[in-house]
Amino acid sequence: MYAIVEIAGQQFKVSKDLKVYVHRLANEEGTTVSFDKVYLLDDNGVITIGAPAIEGASVEAKVLQHLKGDKVIIFKKKRRKGYKKRNGHRQYLTQIVIEGITASGAKKAAPKKEAAPKKAAVEASTEEAPAAKVKKAPKAKKEDTKE
Secondary structure, X not given: OEEEEEEOOEEEEXXXXXXXXXXXXXXXXXXXXXXXXXXXXXXXXXXXXXOOOOOOOEEEEEEEEEEEEEEEEEEEEEOOOOEEEEEEEEEEEEXXXXXXXXXXXXXXXXXXXXXXXXXXXXXXXXXXXXXXXOOOOOOOOOOOOOO
């Protein structure tokens, strides 16, 4: 069983006992966090898609630790001008472990049979009202000029 869930503004594909690094959360280490924005659930081949989120579904996770990511160096240079800028950045992260995925109140994905009647309705409406033919205006004649 896996789910696609939004955590701190990013979407992750998570399953039980998976460790994930996410942007810094305000919760303390050791606390349990619940995420309600579950966009997709897969329960042994039964896929449930939300519009946009699945109501009643949630993902439970435990905060393991707060840490900083690897340093990223930003270096800018313009050749032959003596211009050099060096900057660095370390992202604040939170490591969480997924404890469980709850799918209560989940609705199954609607079958694709609804799309076929819509096409039939569109075809029927075009048969009832045939399009009127539009006459084109005659083209202007060019004058022959010789010099």
